Amino acid sequence: MTSTTKPGLRPANPNFSSGPCAKRPGWSLEGLADAPLGRSHRAKIGKDKLALAIDLTREVLQVPADYRIGIVPASDTGAVEMALWSLLGEHGVDMVAWESFGAGWVTDVVKQLKLADVRTFEAPYGELPDLSKIDFDRDVVFTWNGTTSGVRVADADFIPADRKGLTICDATSAAFAQRLDFAKLDVVTYSWQKALGGEGAHGVLILSPRAVERLLTYKPAWPLPKIFRLTSGGKLIEGIFKGETINTPSMLCVEDYIDALNWAKSIGGLDTLIARADANAAVVEKHVAQSDWLGNLAIDPATRSNTSVCLSIVDPAVTSLGAEALAAFAKAMVSALDKEGVAYDIGAYRDAPPGLRIWCGATVETSDLEALMPWLDWAFETQKAALKAAA
Known part of the structure; x- marks a missing residue:
């Protein structure tokens, strides 16, 4: 069980948008x-x-x-x-x-x-x-x-x-x-x-x-x-x-x-770019595998993206509330993470099922994704607690 206590570590770069995507590490004007x-x-x-x-x-x-x-x-x-x-x-x-x-x-x-x-x-x-x-x-x-x-x-x-x-x-x-x-x-x-x-x-x-x-x-x-x-x-x-x-x-x-x-x-060209994206996606995949509330939108592991990683909320206590409430719950999570400055623009695309979308391409640092994962749990538990309080 995760906690509503805020994690101590924050991503150094909170830009996880799927387009425009994060600038390369070390980028400056x-x-x-x-x-x-x-x-x-x-x-x-x-x-x-x-x-x-x-x-x-x-x-x-x-x-x-x-x-x-x-x-x-x-x-x-x-x-x-x-x-x-x-x-x-x-x-x-x-x-x-x-x-x-x-x-x-x-x-x-x-x-x-x-x-x-x-x-x-x-x-x-x-x-x-x-x-x-x-x-x-x-x-x-x-x-x-x-x-x-x-x-x-x-x-x-x-x-x-x-x-x-x-x-x-x-x-x-x-x-x-x-x-x-x-x-x-x-x-x-x-x-x-x-x-x-x-x-x-x-x-x-x-x-x-x-x-x-x-x-x-x-x-x-x-x-x-x-x-x-x-x-x-x-x-x-x-x-x-x-x-x-x-x-x-x-x-x-x-x-x-x-x-x-x-x-x-x-940094080594295409091979390194692919390896970085694969390593980033693996961080999210590992977290999803250990989570009781988070799932992959992509059903078949062989076809899961290593860039635009799309996630679903699978906790029955939330999904049982219906599509409209699920969408509001996911939106509240995204908003909370944005306000904390730990993840920007990670809501699911407007035409997609409610959930999260995290960019894992090569310009994102693996350490930032590792720091983000506990924050996802925090946002979920915080919104679930608010849901119970309002019931």
């Missing part, structure tokens, strides 16, 4: 002093910075040499939408979703693009759909890691190497924390503000040679706004993949992204 502020992104210095960001992305994320990497507007959302609107429509498409963002891509394809041949495979929060039913002779759209459910694909073994369709993967809370099998992925997207703790508003679009071929041989039936256009005159706009962005980027944000990538290199 002084690290951005080299940003070419007040300069054009089209000047040589601006282009060089953007090209460096792309080169470092390829190195740290281990992107194949023949894949193109572009910096695009509107975060991961912009990158995904560019792919959907530019590539879909030539073939039937299988849409795979198990949380809110994946469901959003389903809505866009069905209700906005209004494609005629769409199949949808969905699962409730905490589960994966039956991936064996996907037809990879069609185009396939899926998220690698469900940010709002804490459920990820364990690997890309379910994708055949000899597929005929394209695979479009929203990897925004997986990149830099989980190993992406690029040979099985034709489009990969993510945003800077996730796993490396960068600033918002910028996305990354990674295209395989097969995706580039589709762009060059297929013209959608609908008009594309300028911000989505990846080709011109039947040719790929190569500048996008060399740092000549479609619209004006923030050079301060670019510098921050470069800073994060350099930090990732300095």
